[in-house]
Amino acid sequence: MKKKLRVLHIASFIGNVGDNANHKGSEFLRNQFLDYKFEITRKEIREFYWKEWIFNSEKFVNEANSYDLVMIGGGNYFELWVENSRTGTSIDLDLEYLQKINTPILFYSLGCDLGQGVPQANVDKFRIFMDYLTNREKYFVSVRNDGALGNIEKIYADRYKNKVAEIPDGGFFTNVSNLNHYEIEGKMMNVLINVAGDMPEVRFPGTDGKITYVSFIEEFANVLEELSGEYNHNLNFIFVPHIFRDIKTSYDIINNINDKVRRKNVKVAPYLIGDSGHDYIFSLYNQSDLILGMRFHSNVCSYALKKNVIGLVNYVQISNLYNDINSNEYIEVNKEGFTEKLKDKIRKHLSEKERFEDLSNKVKEKLFEEAKIEYMKLNNWLKTNLEVKEYENKN
Template identity: 30%
Template sequence: MKIIHLASFNGNVGDMINHIGFYNNIRKYVTSDITIKQIEIRNYYRSWNEAAFDQNFIDMVNDGDLFVVGGGDFFRIEWDYSLTGTTFNIQNELFDKINIPIVFNAVGVDIIDGNEKNIVKFRTFLENCARKQRCIISVRNDGSYDILKGICTNELMKKILKVPDGGFFTSANYYEHIEIPENKKMIALNITKDRNDEVWGNDADKSYVDFVEELANYISLLLTSNKEYYIVFVPHILSDIEAIYDVLRKIKGVLITTRVSIAPLLNGDITTAEYITDIYRKAYFSICMRYHANISSIAMGTPTIAPIGIDKHIALYKDIGLKNRVVDIRTGKICERLMEKTDELINDYDGFLNENKRVICEMEKECKKYFEQINKLVQDTQNMI
């Protein structure tokens, strides 16, 4: 089976974590005999302008057996220029020329500016997709389904699935990591700064400075509390490096030179994100801000603490029954609350491990039903040929 896969592959380590999980499940529940043609959606962004959703794109899609869009946050409604209000800027008439089965796979939904015209364009596109006989529309379990309920009819919502993010089913080879010393309890730390405005709004600049100070204090306390602890910062995109630098500037030099390292930034398909995922697997616990940093840590069985301030990321933790792990960074006393959460994790380490197992077990049950629908879609199409 030839899969034509439209998604992001070169922009964020988390995207590849997601895709690996999707491919694993296709092989498990549909067929192991697959070839994958990856189409980088960023080439179609107006800012990149390397390609267009035109007849050539349709011809490329129709050369496959299954067209997959996502996962990723591609139902992000914010673009006035777009025919759909999203980066998937395609005419309905062209979209209707796709003659192979279509799966919108665990796509994230966001309404950025509340522009009613963009919402109407997107809803019209979604209704057109739902009318197609061989099209599955699914959104990921991060509150996206509830966002759609606010703008779609009940009839349309019946045709949209809420499914686990593919990152819960990711996998990785084992690597030798020079950034992880032997005989230490390594803590993986992923921090960000690229969505500060979304987290703190108009007060973003000052709030971020305060957050950096609090996080640096926490790291210093954590490392001095136990000589076995060692921190590996794990960047997913370039701006994560900036955030790491901002924090390290606030920490004593002796801790930086003896108790801290930084994992490499591996965008694209250098290791298909497996090197980074393996770091999360080997961590004693993970402290993660990014969406897929949290998910892949849980997938690898590693206990997590989530210092986050994006509503959809909090919604994910609520959906999987682990909201107690969240430290909302939009409120004060971040250092104090992180230390409290760390003490809770250490004192109930086995409990955190068991919670991870429970989550993955539940996600697998939901995932099985979803991929059985994809399998039926593929099989029904083959029977028609």
Template identity: 25%
Template sequence: MFSLLKRIWIKKKTICHVGAWGGNFGDSILQNSIRRQLCELDDRIEFVYYNCQKTEFTLELIHQINKSCDVMIVGGGGLIFNRPQDNSKSGWQWNIDINYIDHIKIPIVVYGIGYNKFEYDKNDFQSVTREHLLKTIDKSALFSVRNTGTKEYLVKLGGDASKIDVIPDPGMFAQPSFIKIPGIATNKVKIGINWTTDRENQTFPEPWNVTKERFLCELVKAINKISGKYDIQVFYIGHMGYEFDKAIIEYFKSYLDIKPIIIDECLCEIYPPGDGEKVGYLVDIYRQMDLVLGMRGHSNIVSFGQNTPCIAIGSHRKLRYFKKDIHDEENIIDIREMNNINDKYIYGKIEYNLAHLSAQKMRLIGEFARQRHIEDEFNKKVISLLH
């Protein structure tokens, strides 16, 4: 009875949440984590969602949002990114005409977005993108980015540095839901591998397919060598499911000396991750690892949040930006420098982490506490806009 009266007496506050809700694990944990954190601070909040890649913000839709919502959140994730197939009117992931931004009458919060252009992406932003981003910064009640590198990029475009907060990616605060991994052995060293199957031609230096094969060969040799020193298990942790990552999964099955446990196969029921309990299962898988080799941004971010050391692999700027902000730049295998990378180099990175696991975890705990404080203070500012 009391709960019914509470719903009647206490007016709900509605947040219009705009993001790239595309089925990727990283996008799903952002949606889940932001909602959970804000609802913990104010239980009056309810959310309505708009997919920024599939929604055009027309004047009619903006009018509807003004009438029904109290705050608009845009983000998080790598929204400063041009996908030509989206036909975005802004050139980045928020598909709104620049002349319509002023029609939004409720406070706008840009929440931890990132500059997400792939290293070898030849697509340029549209001519309107710079002006659109600057307009969004000026119009927003709160504008935040997920790393210092993105802030520096926006300031170079002409953005007012005093209006741009740097906050952690909320994915690092995702909560695990316990799940038993079939075949996992508590007495073995558990190494997780995550790979980015999409846009490999924008990830590796040209000739990209040759560079990719060379890197994979060196990576596999390093892991096989590690298995001679440590009693390890290897897990492949996909973010999109087996069919999406089939080629790389079959590669690891063929060339690793130790048969890998493929999460996409043995726990196929948790894909696609969506926005519910499945998100927590993947978070928990990262929690159970001793070390992760991660190519996707949220493979690194979630590992950090679960106090699991992670070596970033790849060329993407978001990996470098993240590692710099958490003071972990030594744990990157940067394939832009492929001429300097071989199995010995990769082995050294892995072996150092395994030999110093306790110290690495202690260091991560201290850095996580610092990031947690930054996030909490920003969330309080968001809640204040609802009052």
């Protein structure tokens, strides 16, 4: 019988539905590999951004100390662009207050994304933070498989070698039950499309062989038009937003598609958040014949569901993800001349659907074995820290 742990879980629960996939898949992994049952109290990380909660406060210290374990993540909380943070990251927890927290802290499967910039001041602050964490048994530091470990090594060389675990993102292990969807057309090939609406200037800079946002919109719309005609209007394009900003990008593409295709071959899924949003959105994924995914979890969850997927890469995090899983089933859609490559890849994926679904399954199986190894380390860490805490409480 698993031992129960009261866990304060700090993460995103009402943002990107991919975060909810991460949490659901991580719960599956815990049930598979840990000797402990996490009884979770959720704390939305945006409450810290909104200043409803403050990391550097006695209130937070007291809250953290009332639990058996604090878990932060998964999520992209080791990105180093954050201004006015004492750690250079979204986890703005000064050592003065961190030292007051007696409860063990699990930094779980975090992203370290350098795509939005890395000020030197934040490099220095994060080094101090990481030095403290990685030299104390009370903390378990882990990153996800999106190039985070390589990014840390790029900045700090081998300073944290063998001190930071790499745990596959929980989204690779999410699951859903199929719901009935008006968006799905039973007699057509359903092509689900996720296009990201944030950071357009980063994704489409318009320099050094990279196209502008406007060029992408026009060219991607042309790809859908041409393929629709080529397949005798038997393709059903379903645009699926993960965050509210994705709605605008979907609109811009649809607005550039000719009226016949737009009315006969295009649908848009609702913008939903939270666990119920996850269940709805990824049920759509599960019933689609092909996924064209731009966001991190659009790709990750397609592999979780063993689907036929092509990555639409315009951000380094996604190319890092595909490098990590050793797959070249993606197209860099911010490069000049991407359209012919994308059309060719779509044709191939539609004609060899079962083969690509089998490849996705093999990726998932490999990541499951990698997760098992890291979870054994996590289980041992929990045992060590909880035994110490129990001893201290008795004495």
